[in-house]
Structure formats: structure tokens, C-alpha cells
Amino acid sequence: MIIVIQCADKVGLVAIVSGLLASEQMNIISMREHVDTEQNQFFLRLEVDGPADAGMLKQKLSALLAGAFIQVNPLPEKKIIVLVTKEYHCLADILVRNHFKTLGASVQCVIGNYNLMEDICSRFDIPFYTVPHEGKTKEDFEKNILDIIAGYEADYLVLAKYMRILSPGFIEKFPSKIINIHHSFLPAFAGAHPYKKAFERGVKLIGATAHFVTNELDEGPIIAQQIIPVNHSYTAKDMVRAGKEIETAVLAKALNLVLDDRVAIFNNKTIVFE
Amino acid sequence: MIIVIQCADKVGLVAIVSGLLASEQMNIISMREHVDTEQNQFFLRLEVDGPADAGMLKQKLSALLAGAFIQVNPLPEKKIIVLVTKEYHCLADILVRNHFKTLGASVQCVIGNYNLMEDICSRFDIPFYTVPHEGKTKEDFEKNILDIIAGYEADYLVLAKYMRILSPGFIEKFPSKIINIHHSFLPAFAGAHPYKKAFERGVKLIGATAHFVTNELDEGPIIAQQIIPVNHSYTAKDMVRAGKEIETAVLAKALNLVLDDRVAIFNNKTIVFE
């Protein structure tokens, strides 16, 4: 069972929580705590084992910690919907992990603004919806997508190289629930064409960033980042190719963390209990 | 104040400790816990802040947790003695950090089986003792070293590229108190001439390992490891040169962790609360 708690910090919080768990004969398997002393905010993630019921624990914790954010998760599998454009690398990695039950979530469907990824989805028996953006207002386009999403239950939307900018109205419907992979080491090269910019700048490392989506483009809370070395022999095209490897790896890592309830968000930053 | 606790695991340990801290009005700044479920062992590291006295806290914790290893450290600076042979890179790094008060310890003296490092020590006003190993039995040689050590108080002995093998009798005098930097990614290339072996094997990464010294050569608990990429263009000599950079970095990191009370030892392995 995973317990996540977030509230204003004060003396004795750990004593209150661990006291309750002890009295309920719950054993603490792992415990990770963070105090943001500047903002006076307390974060706790526990893996516990024992006889107690999740709902009851949540109720008792809520009574003890008035006003706190409390989540007690009996480890049900989460559900995700994936949005894509034309590239296969992140999507195929997700589909493979989903197929072999190592993703930590089940993929409900995939939505693309082109139909290029339909074939790979069908090979894994995953519903694919083509929603072309051409010839439509952004509002109509996003309404089409929202209608499809409405047909499923989803804990998270994953933008696996989805190359359209979502509108504020869309994003507000899924607060802290949309995960994007950006193909640069943010905040370097935010926006379009990061590899071209990286090539022109002559950087010696390129990166990828997985982050939650907010209404500030590429400015949402960062979940995971990684880099690989490049050199003068790399063309912009070589950088694109090399970058795909870390885009795939970083998105996989971020999903693993989020789906395992290891990521809290506060003040546009993440607390990641790896 | 840093509190380190190690004992057999049972339900309620965190509740007991955090309950005491709360009742003493101590605030938990950071808390890192580990349970070795296989060995049923509990490890806890706390940074706390508040009005309580270290000695009193230790006494109260000892009363609550019979049989536990308990350390309550009011952050006094630690003291170290460094042993060297001919190479400067790790030693100079330690001397520089010591000089600018960023080491987390104060260097009491340096002992070398050659006098090559005497000059750099004198430049930093650190006593240097030359103890030649030649023409002596190992027993006499080590007795000379022990006599010098006896003149100082030291929390740790740091082998900063000290290239003699210490006898079991010597090592037993300093259990879990001798830190060595080995110039390979252990357990690969244990023993002498690791770079030559790495060159001959044609590895694509070389490494360094900081570990506590036990009577099993290069088999003590590992504190930190790091690698760098190499390729076919590296001669064995190039590997030696490249390796010095990570030897320096890994030893510095390991010292930082140990001197900050972040490293526990159990079953020939370390628990490192980074």
C-alpha cells in the first residue's frame, strides 16, 4: 500500500503518522520524507504492509491531519491515454511495456493527428483514433480529441511526441495529469526545433525532459531529464536520431515514477521519491 | 544535529523515534530510512533542529530502543590522517579542501612511504611523516606508522593512493575506519595494476571505487563508484591519466558522505543516505 501526504510542516507530523501505522500494526517498508523549509511544506511517501484497510487508514489520517492532501493507494493499475503525431519511438516503447505488463499502467487508446501510428497500435490490439487537425479550428480539433477521451477512464494523458500545442482550455481539464516529453534539456531550447537550435549553438550535450504540461509552454514541473554527449561530427539530423534514444528513456522513466506515485508537485516543481 | 540509528526491524520504530523528537520539540529537517527486509534490519538517519541536548537525546533514545546502535552527533568537525605513496592527485584535492574548510574534516597529518608528497604538505602547513617500507619487516614498518597515528586523534584513516597492503593486525585496529580509493570499478580488476588489466581486456569504461578496508583485499564495503568512457585510442598510460580524474572525484565524494554521517555499514555493504 502506498501512502502520500502533503501539508504545511510542523513538529510531530512523522510521529503522528507513524504512531497511527504502529497502532494499526502496519509495517513501514520504505519511507521518504521531504521538507521544503523555505516554503514550510511537508511531503511524505510510505510503502506499508499489514492488515489495515486503505479506506480506513485514509479516514483516520484525515482526522489526524486536518487540511492535508492524503492519498492511500491500494496499488490498483492506472490507466493512460497516449497522444502522438508522426514518430514511433516513444509510443512503441510504451506499447511494448504495456503488452508485457511492465508499464505500471494499461494503455486505453492512442490518438494521433496523423494515421501513421495506427498500424503499430493495431499490432498490439490497442484502439487508435485519427483526429486530423487540418481544416479545423483548434477548438473543433480539441473537441474531437476530448470526445474520444470522454469514452475512457484515464488517470493520465501522455504526449508521446505529440507535436501540437494544447490550448489553455484543454490543459485546464487535466490539471497535473498531462505528461509531455520535450526533446531538449529544458530550459535550453524550449519551443520548436530544439535540435536545430542545439546544432547551431554547437552544444556538446543534448537532452530530453519529461514534464507535466501547464499553460506556460515547456514551463511545467520537470519530472526527469537526461543528456547524451554529442560532438562536432553530429549534423542536426544526427542529433535528432541520437535524441530519440534519450526521449524514449526519459519518458519511460518519468512514467515509471508517476505511475508508482513517486512524484508530488508543489510550486511548479516536483518532489520525486526515487 | 544528526541522529543515526540501526537495529533489528519491528513495527513502530519510526513512531517511537519521531514521538520522542516531537515531545522534545525537535523539528525533523530530513529523514532517511531503509529497511533491509531480507535481513530484518532497520536504518535511520535524521537531521533535526531544536532545543534538545545531544547527550540527553541519545540517552532517551537508548532507553527506548534497547540494543540499538545509536549515534547523536552535534556536528563537531571530524579528524582524519591521510596515507600516501607517490601520487599527488587525491592528496592535493584533500589538502585544498582542508585548507579552504570544505572537506568536512581537518587533516591531522599525512604519512607516506616515500617523501615525494612532503613538499605539497608543507605548502599547506600539514605535518608530513616519511616512513620508508624498504629494509624493514612489515611489522616494523606498520609499527612506525601506528606510532605516528598514536600521536593524533583521528576518526578515519584515508588511503589516498597508498600502495602497500595493510596487514590484518593493522586493519583490525581501525574497524570501519579506513577508507581506500581503488583505481578500478570493483570487483573488476581487483588487486594490482588494474589499468593494465583494463587495457588488455579492452573495456570501454574504466572506473574507481572508494571502499572501507577489511582484511579481504579490495573486498570491503563499497561507498562510491564512478566510471568514465575510454576507447581503443587509449593506451594503458592514457587510462592511468584519465583514471586519476575519477579517483580524485570518487574519493572526494566518499569522504563527503562518510564525514557527513551518511554511510552505515551492514553485512559488508553500505547504506548511503545521499
Added chain:
Amino acid sequence: MIIVIQCADKVGLVAIVSGLLASEQMNIISMREHVDTEQNQFFLRLEVDGPADAGMLKQKLSALLAGAFIQVNPLPEKKIIVLVTKEYHCLADILVRNHFKTLGASVQCVIGNYNLMEDICSRFDIPFYTVPHEGKTKEDFEKNILDIIAGYEADYLVLAKYMRILSPGFIEKFPSKIINIHHSFLPAFAGAHPYKKAFERGVKLIGATAHFVTNELDEGPIIAQQIIPVNHSYTAKDMVRAGKEIETAVLAKALNLVLDDRVAIFNNKTIVFE
């Protein structure tokens, strides 16, 4: 066009090769050279562009460099056969890249000693052959595999987590043509159960190694290696899971290098022109 040359070193080799290329109006796009001065061996890899014919160039180079190993490769796609046991991660990555034509080779078929990977292969329309090893002599088992291989043309055999040890007789049939992924940072933890050994030793990094297979178990020329950090909180099972990520990445990288003619072998080591 890719030209690879290997021979004893002497003054003027680059002049001879580049002189011929200039006289044939061939432009040098990239040129990587290595001299093993200890062994007096010369290695050259060129990417060239221009009007000349590959066969003619090879003939003229052979006339100029008697006794040299010369390969002039007009970039046809290579062919590979993959051997697996029970794990999907390396195989699925290869199948996905193969499907999207980014592998640099075409997968002819997959052979497994269990049938677990049959389904994923069929989803990508790749022939899969189950060859059980149980109830057979090693000789018979390997003969079954060899008979299947004989039905295809293959430049390389890729052991994508194939967990049986191949016999010397089998290996001799494919000199420098079998590529294996070993789930440790060789030479550490060669042989069986590397993660279990790594866990017991308490290492702080785990690795993976792609290498050519020779008759010395896990002792063949290393193509690529990579590591990831681990810590005390990793169980042996966690290491296995984390290790799969780098196994996949390292094998992908090694295949990319080998299939692009960037890897030469000499004295049980590789020269890798990245």
C-alpha cells in the same frame, strides 16, 4: 560508400589510400584512423562519395596494399538472425527498429529455446522457431538451430538474452559474427547470475556489456558498455529490472556500430570508430 582497411603499419599508408581516392575523384566525407603502435597495426575507416565503383576500388586498393584486409561496402542492408530465451526487452527493441527500418539490418528470423517470444514476433510478421533444448544433447540442440540458420543468409547472429552457452563447434562456424549482450559490466560478474552477485557485493553501479562471442565465456571483444547507478534500496530483483533498460540500450548501440561497419577486431579487442 564505406571503406575499411586493416594491415601492418608503415609510413605512407594514408598517402597511398588517399592518393588513389583523389585520382578516382572520390571525396572523403569522413576518415577515422587508428594505429596500434604497440602491435604495429593500422586501421582505417572512410566514408567516401564519388563516381568510382566499389568493386574496382577494392581491386585497386588490394593491388596497392598487398596482404591488407580490405572491405569496400556499397551500403547494402545487412541481415541478422536473433536468438532468445524468455525475456522480451532486447528482442522487442530490435523488432520495433526493424519494423520501422531504423535498425540498419533486416531481421530474417528469431529462434528461441522457449516459445514465449513467438507471439511478439508474429505481431511483427517475423518467423519464429522454437527449438527446445530439453531432452536433447547439446549437439542435437545446436544442430537444430544450425539447420534453421542454414535456411537464411545472415551476416550476424544476435544473442538477445539467449541464456544457453554455445559450444565451441557452434561458435567456430561464425567467427566474429555472434554478438551477445551480457547483463553486467564485464569483466565484473562474468558467468551466471550477475545481478545476484552485484547485489551481494553491494556495488553502486550496475552495467551491461555487448561483445563478440568467442570460446572463452564472456571474454570476447567488447563492443559497448554502459552503467547506471544503484543504491542500497535496490533488491536483486530491482537490479534485474533496472538492468534491462541498459541491456536494451547497450545492445542497440552495439548493433548500430557493427551494422554500420564501425567496429574492427584485433587481438581480442575492438577498434570502434564512433
Added chain:
Amino acid sequence: MIIVIQCADKVGLVAIVSGLLASEQMNIISMREHVDTEQNQFFLRLEVDGPADAGMLKQKLSALLAGAFIQVNPLPEKKIIVLVTKEYHCLADILVRNHFKTLGASVQCVIGNYNLMEDICSRFDIPFYTVPHEGKTKEDFEKNILDIIAGYEADYLVLAKYMRILSPGFIEKFPSKIINIHHSFLPAFAGAHPYKKAFERGVKLIGATAHFVTNELDEGPIIAQQIIPVNHSYTAKDMVRAGKEIETAVLAKALNLVLDDRVAIFNNKTIVFE
């Protein structure tokens, strides 16, 4: 002997150079070539060994390659001047390497706008000049520095955490001869207070960048970059402390590359023959 050549690309350049070297009985130890096909520019670095004289080789190469940039370097030690402000870490590393003759250059003197680094310099017998910037115009301040520099011969100026912005007039006097270490992964967090910005953005990696100084602040050609992982538990101050380690390492690496004639500059980017 190291030969560096840069010119417009055309067929036969390698043949011309290697033909001359062969006729002069010069053996090629290592050869690294790069063609910028987009810009049609050719770069070559050779390490050669043999009876020929450097001056004569340069003359003959110049005759064969009209208009090319040609450097034939008989490996004399280079000379550098270091500028600092208040921090010791990069400077001390340079002083130690200089002292033990592993820097690849000799430090002529150190200039600081504070006197804090005078003591460490005097411990290594290196002249130190304090040039306060306070109460002076930038012009006067820089004139003071230039006067000191004029008293030495220096191949490069190294800004080892020198925290003043140099004027265009100053920089123009040392084209491609000033090397700076910037405490972020450029182009992220250019300008002042990069760690504060990194902390506020919540990045998961922080970096350092060594680059040549041009009149565009933090926009000069990048020589080397490196990163280290950070997490939510890092305060801005922790990032500063962790960052010092990579600042030191990256500047050391960049100096090693530049002082070994491995770095060419073209179109505000570097070609680095590692």
C-alpha cells in the same frame, strides 16, 4: 609534433598532406579529420613522428595548400594567465596541476579583483596581482589588468570563476584566446545567478560549460560541457556546492583539450578532436 590544418574542402587534401609526410619519412601516429559538408570546410589534426623539422614542414605545407590555416607545433609548453574573483576551486585545481607539471601549460601569474586568492597563489610561488574594480571606470580597471598581462607572454587567458563582464575592447585584444567556465549548462541559464535560476525552475540536472569568450555574453564557442543529477532535496546553496565539482572538472578538461591543440573554431562552434 602536432599539425593542424583548416581550409576549404576539396578532393585530394588528405592525399596531398599524407603524401608530403610520407616523402619526408614522417610517421602518422594519429590522424583526425572533419569535413563540415554544409560549410565546405576541412579540418585536420595529425600527430606525427619522424626526422623532419617543424618549420620546414609548415613551409612545404603552405606551398601545397595556398590559403589554408596551418599550424605545426613542436610541442613547446604553452603559457597561461588566470583571472579570478573570490572562489578557489577552479584556481586551486589549475595551480596543483601546474605545480606537478600536468597542466600542459605554465601559469605565468594570477590576477584577481579581490585579494582572497593571493595566499593560495603564494603557496605555489605564483605571482598574484590584486586589481580592485571598485571606484574605477571599467576602462581604467581593464587597463590595469592589461598592463599586468603586457608584462608576460601568454597564449591564453583563463577565467577561473572571474565574475566581471569583460568589455568588447578587452575581448577583441585576445580573439579565441580567452577561456571561461560558466556555471550552467549553456544555453540554459546564461548570465548571472544560474544556480538560483536552476533551483527556481526545478531542473533535475545542473551543468557547467567551458567556452571561448566573445562579445556575446555566454555565447562563445563551447569547448566542453558536463552535468550532474540534482533533486528536490537540493537547495540553491546545495546546487552551488555540487556545481563547483563539475565547474572544476569541465574547466580542467577544456584546458587539456585546448592546450593540446585539439580544438579548432569555425562559425562560433568548436571542432574537438578528443
